[in-house]
Amino acid sequence: MARKKNAFYAQSGGVTAVINASACGVIETARAQSDRIGKVYAGRNGIIGALTEDLIDTGRESDATIALLRSTPAGAFGSARFKLKSLEANKREYERLIEVFKAHNIGYFFYNGGGDSADTCYKVSQLSQAMGYPIQAIHVPKTVDNDLPITDCCPGFGSVAKYVAVSALEASFDVRSMAKTSTKVFVLEVMGRHAGWIAAAGGLVQDHGIPVVVLFPEIEFDEARFLARVDELVKAHGYCTVVVSEGCHYPDGRFLAEQGTRDAFGHAQLGGAAPVVADMIKRAHGHKFHWAVADYLQRAARHIASKTDVKQAYELGKAAVQLALKGHNAVMPTIERVSDSPYKYKIGTAPLSEVANVEKFMPRDFITEDGFGITPACRRYLLPLIQGEDYPKYQDGMPVYATLKNVAVAKKLPAFELK
């Protein structure tokens, strides 16, 4: 029988409130299978850790610390925005990966990320066939954007949805209190570069009696209709709340606000749609406004994470290890919804060839005909994902979050320069 293989785990792309819960699922499951899996090495800063042989020995962390990852936000091993080029375009990187995997006897590759990362994982999965190195690459889904295909939802999304729904409700109560003499419109900007899932969660406040307008990236922004709708709500209710996705754009593709910089994947770095929208309303109708940009607060908000989301994040990490042990390669465990109410789901599997670089947008029938709200179908989809609270422990008034030792594994290879 072959010497048992070690596993490599890494976190990629924008982090979430529950990506460490997936890490916890991977590591705890691997530890429980120590007769079949050797060490779990984590990549320091995603795939960069593999390329530079900067591996973290997770075995140096106690069971208690690994368990604490379940309630710790962000990426405990460091994440990276770094996309592997194709095998043809950059064979050097793939050869290096194989060298590192060989040097550390790595046979399992667990990559925890979104759509761009699924592409990286898919490319690694092809090393077996293309370059003759036996590796099983399993993608663990993660993205607050909820835009991966096939899986019903993505770990990270349920928690950001809960944060946005709760925050929008609380701020709406605030503006409702102030509207008589002061603020009449509150604008909350949320994430979602291309898909409006997060913004949709803001639409849930309507069930709590709040007049709300949601601006989705899927719906081209129509300033005149938007301003008319806001004014109509302010006249009827005395106030209104606007939830605007950072990805909201004009018909010509121009974002409501663009900072002009681009990230490593070539995506425009967004931010600042809220003040633009608020100012627009002020100019048109004179309504006093307040605006907030949640930015990282929303995706890091482990303190108000969805219990359902935390559970699924853990389960998908666990499922990834189980798939590997069953001999799978180039797949991603998924959430398959069985029923909305009572909410039931099972863990499924999707081939990475069908996941990489595919974005899932809000279906048109999840958005009201006027484009400014969510439909009952969307509510049925969203509500199960925000169910339950999963509070971290607190000490001295603050949540107890894990900071790992992240002890490096001794290097065996010459240095490698990232290009």
Add this chain to the structure above:
Amino acid sequence: MARKKNAFYAQSGGVTAVINASACGVIETARAQSDRIGKVYAGRNGIIGALTEDLIDTGRESDATIALLRSTPAGAFGSARFKLKSLEANKREYERLIEVFKAHNIGYFFYNGGGDSADTCYKVSQLSQAMGYPIQAIHVPKTVDNDLPITDCCPGFGSVAKYVAVSALEASFDVRSMAKTSTKVFVLEVMGRHAGWIAAAGGLVQDHGIPVVVLFPEIEFDEARFLARVDELVKAHGYCTVVVSEGCHYPDGRFLAEQGTRDAFGHAQLGGAAPVVADMIKRAHGHKFHWAVADYLQRAARHIASKTDVKQAYELGKAAVQLALKGHNAVMPTIERVSDSPYKYKIGTAPLSEVANVEKFMPRDFITEDGFGITPACRRYLLPLIQGEDYPKYQDGMPVYATLKNVAVAKKLPAFELK
């Protein structure tokens, strides 16, 4: 024995996560003293409700609903930004108040607000002497800004401090994860027009290993020194967090960002310091950034309220009623700190003449010598105030917050036009 008097309660100025807990304290205590206090009428939208005889009969709300106020953010009866002019400048308004109080047999005036509102409450308290109408006016302190004098802290502050400390910690974990290839600086803008108490709470993340720079309104902004400090931290730690108060300003008094509008009190309406600071860092050092503006989210965040704060908010509402029944007028119940650790306090009393229009700033010895952080003395002050969690109940994934019926009391007087 005189016919027992009714009470008037109103909420004023910017609302908080726990102002309704004070309302709960007032109403529950008055209900328990129904042999001495008649009805509790709430002003719809603060003092405006009194002037326009728009009174809410809180007796129409069940005990369970009133109890739910304790865990409901914002102002359940509507707040107002409306400052009474002096008796000499606007006798008409004071005469109207007396008419309304007489018409509804109101002998107790409970006003729940900050510094500007204490001024209103003080003016009402003078009606007894100046205009011969017997009224007992008690101010219930409330302000996220924590800038009232005499009282050790103000209800609303502990919860916003907890929100800011927790959010800054979570977002700092996020930027720490991303720093290798992406964001290196995270900027969080918080409230605090003139006093840096809220920004100071962001400084608590330093105890959790986070490199943080705090920008206070009390310290004139020095761009060169600030940029050098940020770069030093990024070089040492790979990333840093900046917490900037909306009231941070240049030596000439110019705010880092000013929207150019002013509120009813003539204060500049602020917002947008975070993007200004982030852009400044980007231009100087090229560090990729993310920024958030918490705005209403911070002061409405009942979901992460401080248990200590909720308790004190309730107790001060209760104490206000007790002071009234003891015959007091023109006073405010206060928090008197007895010890930091273990945290002990008692309820004291302050004369409104010493509270109205006085702002309490951060003492210089709460801010580090370089002006960018908080001292151990500040930590000792802050930590007791964020202790304990006081979670609302949840139903179907969302917090259960009270929306009152707010049934109007029948009017007895001709209409009154606000000028």
